[in-house]
Amino acid sequence: MRVSITVNGEVREAEVWAGESLLTTLRDRLDLPGSKNACEQGECGSCSVLLDDELVCSCLVLAAQADGHEVATVEGLADDGSLHPVQDAFAATGAVQCGFCTPGFVVAAADLLRRVPDPSDDEIREALSGNLCRCTGYQKILDAVHLAVER
Amino acid sequence: MDVLTPRSLDEALRLKAEHPGAVSIQGGTDVMIALNFDQARPELLLNLNEVVELRGWSRENGTLRLGAGLTYADAMADVVADELPALAEASRTVGSPQIRNRGTIGGNLGTASPAGDALPPLLVERAVVEVASTRGARRVPLQEFLVGVKRNALDDDELILSVLVEPSRQSQTFMKVGPRNAMVIAVCSLAVVVDRERGELRAAFGSAAPVARLVTAAIDEAESFPEQVAGAASPIDDVRGTAAYRRHALRVLTARALERCLA
Numbered sequence: 001m002r003v004s005i006t007v008n009g010e011v012r013e014a015e016v017w018a019g020e021s022l023l024t025t026l027r028d029r030l031d032l033p034g035s036k037n038a039c040e041q042g043e044c045g046s047c048s049v050l051l052d053d054e055l056v057c058s059c060l061v062l063a064a065q066a067d068g069h070e071v072a073t074v075e076g077l078a079d080d081g082s083l084h085p086v087q088d089a090f091a092a093t094g095a096v097q098c099g100f101c102t103p104g105f106v107v108a109a110a111d112l113l114r115r116v117p118d119p120s121d122d123e124i125r126e127a128l129s130g131n132l133c134r135c136t137g138y139q140k141i142l143d144a145v146h147l148a149v150e151r
Numbered sequence: 152m153d154v155l156t157p158r159s160l161d162e163a164l165r166l167k168a169e170h171p172g173a174v175s176i177q178g179g180t181d182v183m184i185a186l187n188f189d190q191a192r193p194e195l196l197l198n199l200n201e202v203v204e205l206r207g208w209s210r211e212n213g214t215l216r217l218g219a220g221l222t223y224a225d226a227m228a229d230v231v232a233d234e235l236p237a238l239a240e241a242s243r244t245v246g247s248p249q250i251r252n253r254g255t256i257g258g259n260l261g262t263a264s265p266a267g268d269a270l271p272p273l274l275v276e277r278a279v280v281e282v283a284s285t286r287g288a289r290r291v292p293l294q295e296f297l298v299g300v301k302r303n304a305l306d307d308d309e310l311i312l313s314v315l316v317e318p319s320r321q322s323q324t325f326m327k328v329g330p331r332n333a334m335v336i337a338v339c340s341l342a343v344v345v346d347r348e349r350g351e352l353r354a355a356f357g358s359a360a361p362v363a364r365l366v367t368a369a370i371d372e373a374e375s376f377p378e379q380v381a382g383a384a385s386p387i388d389d390v391r392g393t394a395a396y397r398r399h400a401l402r403v404l405t406a407r408a409l410e411r412c413l414a
Contacts, residue, residue: 001154018152018196019186040187042180042250043334054224054252060183061253062176064154065200108248129333130247 003067007032008076016063023047023058025066026073034074034103045131048104048111049073055111057130074103077110086110086148095144097135105131109145118149154196160204160283163310166197168285171307173197177205177220178253180246181262205257205312215318216281219257219311224248226256226269234318237272237342240325244268247333257311260296263303263362270297270363271342272325274355279315284308290315297362321346322412326404328392338392339400341380343408345370352376354405359384359397373413377405 004013005022007030014029021040026032026049036046040059047058050072058071077084083091086109096102105128112119112127119127124145133141155173157163167173173195176182185191199205205220208231215234217226223242225231232239245251245268259269260280270293278293282305293314296304305311323344329335340357350370357363366383368376386397 018154019192021183021187041184042246045247045249048249055249056253057249059187060179060250062154062179062183062186062196062198064156064196065176065179065198067156126333127248130249 001064003063005030005063005066005068006070008072014063018064020063021059022049022051022061022063022066022071025063026058026071032073032075035107036100036103038100042130043132044101044104045108045128046101046104048107048131050107050111055108072107074107077106084110085151086113086145089144089148089151090141093140093144093147095137095140097133097137101131101133101135105133105141109141109148112145113148119145121146152192152194152196154198156198156201158201160202160312163197163199163202164283164285167310168308170195170197175199175261175310177258177261178222178255180250180254181258199257199310213317215316217256217314217316219255219260219313221256223251223254223256223269227251234320235272235276235316237275237323237325237344238269241268241272241327241340241342244325244327244329244332244335256314260293260303260311260314261305263297263299263301265300265360265362266337266340266358267363268327268337268340268357271340271355271357272323273314273316274363274365275323275342275344275353276316276319277353281312281315282306282309283312284310288312294362294365300361319344319346319348321348324408324411326408328400328404336391339384339386339397339404341401341404341408343405343412345409345412352409354380354408356380356384356401358391359386359401361385373409376409377402380405 038044038046042057042060049058174193223245226242259267280296325342327340328338337358344353352368355365381402386394
């Protein structure tokens with residue numbers, strides 16, 4: 001079946017399998033591999049994107065459900081080559097180890113700061129509770145979000 | 152395999168009548184996992200995301216009508232959180248922000264897992280499930296709607312429309328046992344209402360019987376209530392915990408919940 005999804009502000013069309021996840025569509029059909037595929041059951045947050053401005057796991061959205069809707073992925077965060085403040089802070093604090101979870105964390109953190117410009121430590125922890133880092137680099141990730149808030 | 156996407160409730164009911172085998176998908180937090188892991192290959196998916204009538208909540212006289220498409224994030228906010236505080240607490244323990252933005256109350260009822268987090272707080276508020284087909288609508292008390300492990304009273308041609316609750320506005324709470332504060336399927340869970348108006352204690356537990364179960368007692372039975380709740384459970388040993396632990400935890404949680412609500 002054919003779907004038409006506005007991804008990072010651009011209308012994109014794709015031929016998808018009916019049972020396909022939005023994550024698969026983004027990665028395999030629309031050449032947007034920034035959202036990562038790990039658990040495919042909503043446990044790890046590596047595939048986090050915004051669907052109509054709401055943070056979701058793209059592995060748990062049916063591609064057909066995104067038809068006619070707006071999706072924002074990690075690829076859309078940087079503005080014309082200049083990094084989003086959260087991306088910049090992750091680089092500055094060394095909040096990246098193997099890097100696999102990073103796109104999901106960056107999207108979730110950017111979503112938090114958009115809604116809550118000055119979050120408490122508890123609010124940051126809750127907002128990132130759906131993202132797993134197997135390198136367990138959580139402290140530096142928290143440092144990065146705090147730095148992004150300060151800046 | 153194909154996806155049907157109705158744009159109105161009438162269209163959704165008509166499609167469900169024509170295709171009773173179609174699997175309803177709302178937030179996708181259960182259905183997508185089955186698809187991703189090759190556990191389900193339904194011929195048809197019925198995507199309910201575009202059915203406006205299922206979204207949000209409304210008030211009809213004293214009754215709150217929670218649309219089947221109400222998300223956990225919705226249930227944590229505004230009027231719903233004020234009127235149904237135990238449901239709001241339970242919603243906040245569901246998965247993660249990503250899951251709470253997608254998962255719905257209707258989905259929790261449709262899946263009918265014994266671990267469904269919304270079920271105990273709705274049971275203690277005597278919720279009624281509104282279901283419909285092209286044959287008409289009917290209302291089923293929640294405890295009758297839940298008939299077994301992942302089984303509910305829905306007929307093949309029916310859809311869940313809403314959950315109807317008359318908020319008791321009585322002291323209430325929700326508790327859940329699990330290894331961390333996020334991404335937890337309940338080892339066991341408990342909602343308690345101390346209803347001074349009716350002179351009644353109501354508790355409902357999850358993950359300790361084939362279905363989430365309601366237990367009631369007179370308000371002066373607070374001392375024996377933890378034992379009554381534990382006794383009403385029929386838990387099993389599984390990967391998340393043992394039957395003995397679950398029964399013990401329910402006893403402890405009920406005592407703590409009563410302390411909290413009676414304070």
